Every structure is written in C-alpha cells, then in structure tokens.
Amino acid sequence: MSERVKQLRAPDLKEMKRRGEKIAMLTAYDASMAHLLDRAGIDVLLVGDSLGMVLLGYETTLPVTLDDVVYHTRAVVRGASRALVVADMPFLTYRIDASEALRNAGRLLQQGGAHAVKIEGGRPVVETARRLVEAGIPVMGHLGLIPQSVHQLGGFRPQARLEGDARQLIEDARALEEAGVFALVLESIPADLAGEVSGQVAVPTIGIGAGPHCDGQVLVSYDALGLTSGPIPPFVKQYAHLGDAMVEAARTYAQDVREGRFPAEKGK
Ligand code: KIV
Numbered sequence: 001m002s003e004r005v006k007q008l009r010a011p012d013l014k015e016m017k018r019r020g021e022k023i024a025m026l027t028a029y030d031a032s033m034a035h036l037l038d039r040a041g042i043d044v045l046l047v048g049d050s051l052g053m054v055l056l057g058y059e060t061t062l063p064v065t066l067d068d069v070v071y072h073t074r075a076v077v078r079g080a081s082r083a084l085v086v087a088d089m090p091f092l093t094y095r096i097d098a099s100e101a102l103r104n105a106g107r108l109l110q111q112g113g114a115h116a117v118k119i120e121g122g123r124p125v126v127e128t129a130r131r132l133v134e135a136g137i138p139v140m141g142h143l144g145l146i147p148q149s150v151h152q153l154g155g156f157r158p159q160a161r162l163e164g165d166a167r168q169l170i171e172d173a174r175a176l177e178e179a180g181v182f183a184l185v186l187e188s189i190p191a192d193l194a195g196e197v198s199g200q201v202a203v204p205t206i207g208i209g210a211g212p213h214c215d216g217q218v219l220v221s222y223d224a225l226g227l228t229s230g231p232i233p234p235f236v237k238q239y240a241h242l243g244d245a246m247v248e249a250a251r252t253y254a255q256d257v258r259e260g261r262f263p264a265e266k267g268k
Contacts, residue, residue: 005081005082006082007081007082007084008043008044008082008083008084009084009115010084010115010116010138010182010183011182012084013043013044013084013182013183013203013204013216014182014183014202014203014204016043016204016215016216017202017203017204017215018202022215022216022217023043023044023183023204023206023215023216023217024041024042024043024044024216024217025042025043025044025045025046025206025216025217025218026042026044026045026046026218026219026220026221026224027045027046027047027048027050027051027054027218027219027220027221027222028045028046028047028076028079028080028221029047029048029051029054029055029072029075029076030072030075030076030079031075031076031078031079032079033076033079033221034075034076034077034078034079034080034083034085035079035080037080037083037221038079038080038081038082038083041082042083043083043084043216044083044084044085044086044206044216044218045076045080045083045084045085045086046086046088046118046218047069047072047073047076047085047086047087047088047112047114048061048088048118048220049061049064049069049088049090049091049147049148050088050147050220051064051068051069051072052064052068054220054222054228055072056068060147060150060151061090061091061147061148061150062091062148062150064088064090064091065090066089066090066093066104066107066108068090069087069088069089069090069108069112070087070107070108070111070112071112073085073087073108073112073113073114074111074112074113077112077113077114084115084116085113085114085115085116086114086115086116086117086118086140087108087112087114087116087117087118088117088118089101089104089105089108089117089118089119090148091148094119094125094128094132095121095124095125095128098127098128098131098132101119101128101131101132102131102132102135102137105117105132105135105137105139106135106137109137115138116137116138116139116140116182117132117137117138117139117140118139118140118141118142118185119132119139119140119141119142120142120146120147120148120149121141121142121143121146121149122143122168122169122171122172122173122175122176123171123172123175125141125176126172126175126176126179127179129141129176129179129180129181130179130180133179133180133181134180138182139179139180139181139182140181140182140183140184140185140206141173141176141181141183141184141185142184142185142187143169143172143173143176143184143185143186143187143189143197144159144160144169144185144186144187144188144189144210145157145158145159145187145188145189145209146187147187156188156233157188158188158189158190158209159187159188159189160189160190160193161190166189166190166193169189169193169197170193170196170197170200173186173197173200173201173205174200174201177201177202177203181203182203183203183204183205183206183216184197184201184203184204184205184206185205185206185207185208185218186205186206186207186208186210186214187207187208187209187210188208188209188210188233188235189209189210190210190211191210191211191212191213192211192213193210194207194210194211194213194214195211195213195214198213198214198215204216206218208235209233209234209235219236219237220236223236223238224236224237224238224239224240225238225239225240225242226238226239226240226241226242226243226244227242227243227246228243229243
C-alpha cells in the first residue's frame with residue numbers, strides 16, 4: 001500500500017521559516033507537470049498568471065482571465081498530493097472592490113481547489129488582503145516587480161533601487177504581514193533589500209530575481225527546465241534543457257515514421 005504524504009498547508013510555511021528550512025516553489029499549469037514537481041518534493045506549486053505568457057503565447061499576463069486560472073488550478077490540484085497549491089488572482093479580479101475580490105478568490109478555492117491565492121501590490125491591496133484572510137482564504141502577497149503593472153512600470157524591470165522605493169517596499173511588506181498574508185513573493189529587487197525585508201517579517205519571503213537571502217525561491221518552471229523558447233530572465237538558472245530533448249525526440253520519431261522504422265513488425 002502506498003504511504004499517504006502529508007499535504008502542506010499555508011501555516012506550515014511559516015513554521016519552515018522558523019526552523020530555518022528554505023522553501024522551494026515552482027509554477028505549474030497542468031496535472032502531469034504538477035505530478036512530476038510534486039514527486040520531486042517541490043513545496044509550493046504556483047498556478048501563476050505567467051501561464052498567459054508561457055502556455056498561451058501572450059506578451060504579458062494581462063489577458064489571463066479568472067476562468068483560465070480556475071481551469072489550470074483544477075488540473076494542478078489533481079496532479080499534486082503534497083505541495084501547497086497557490087492560484088494567482090488575475091489582473092483586475094481583486095482591485096475593483098473587496099467584495100468582488102472575495103467572490104473571485106472564493107471561485108479559485110471552491111471551483112479550482114486551490115489552497116491559497118496570490119495577489120500583487122502593496123498599500124492599495126492591503127485592505128483586500130485583510131478581507132480575504134478574514135473570510136478564511138490564505139493570501140500570498142507579491143511585491144517589487146509586479147507583472148500586472150508592466151505598462152505602468154515601463155517594462156519587466158528591476159524595482160526598488162532608490163532609497164525611497166526601498167523604504168516603501170519595507171512598509172508594504174509590514175502592512176501585508178499585519179493584514180494576515182502567510183508569505184510574500186519578492187520579485188526583482190536588490191538582494192540586500194530582500195534580506196532586510198526577510199529579517200523584518202515573520203512570514204516567509206519567496207524570492208525571484210531577489211538574491212539568496214529570502215526564505216525560499218520561486219522560478220517559472222518552463223524557464224528552469226529549459227522549455228521556454230524565447231529569452232529568459234538573467235537570474236534564471238536552467239536545471240535542464242527539456243525543450244532541446246523534446247525537439248530531438250520528435251525529430252527521431254518523424255524520421256522513424258518516414259523511413260519505416262516505427263512501428264516495428266511484431267517479433268522483430
Ligand atoms: O505568475 C507567476 O508565475 C508569478 C511568479 C513569477 C512569481 O507570479
């Protein structure tokens with residue numbers, strides 16, 4: 001009989017930080033990838049709205065809808081058994097008002113089966129984060145480069161380089177913690193600032209392009225596994241080149257079909 005693994009929950013991440021255990025998070029968008037990453041012991045699977053760029057070919061995450069994320073979250077939840085599954089709330093699904101945010105986050109948990117949601121931004125989303133948490137929905141925050149604001153930021157650029165912006169980011173992190181978020185993604189900010197934030201909040205920080213001092217790290221799985229065809233951010237480490245392996249395998253298959261090597265006759 002196979003042993004049942006313990007499902008990670010949002011409060012477990014805070015415990016991991018307390019014990020000094022680093023948190024490994026990757027994005028996942030479907031059941032088969034979720035199953036493989038879960039088998040590998042990845043702690044958190046993020047159904048990121050990056051799915052719009054990675055899977056659907058959009059230039060930004062803005063066209064991604066709540067229905068898209070519900071659909072992909074359902075698949076990821078079916079594939080994972082240990083990892084905490086966090087669903088991204090897409091552009092404008094939590095910024096209009098807190099009631100709408102609550103209804104939309106509720107769909108990600110009820111229909112998608114997510115264990116938590118992630119929202120981008122500082123001060124403007126603090127009260128919304130509080131409302132979601134009060135309703136029993138675990139919320140992950142996201143500060144620094146917030147891709148849903150790409151047009152306002154002028155591109156996918158490093159953030160909080162100036163003293164005033166860095167101070168604001170620290171205040172935002174504290175306000176989100178006070179509102180009840182269980183973790184914070186810090187994207188594309190200086191490593192020393194990420195270290196300072198990590199020291200000032202009790203909730204774990206999960207860095208992406210934010211240096212080594214965070215309590216965990218996240219990468220877009222397609223970037224880390226070498227499945228992305230276009231350019232990848234400079235901070236990404238590629239742990240495999242699965243895209244090249246797939247092209248090679250498909251090329252060999254096509255040659256085998258064309259030259260009659262596949263299928264082989266039975267017994268030969
Ligand atoms: O959508 C996403 O994949 C993300 C990560 C890059 C943190 O928000």
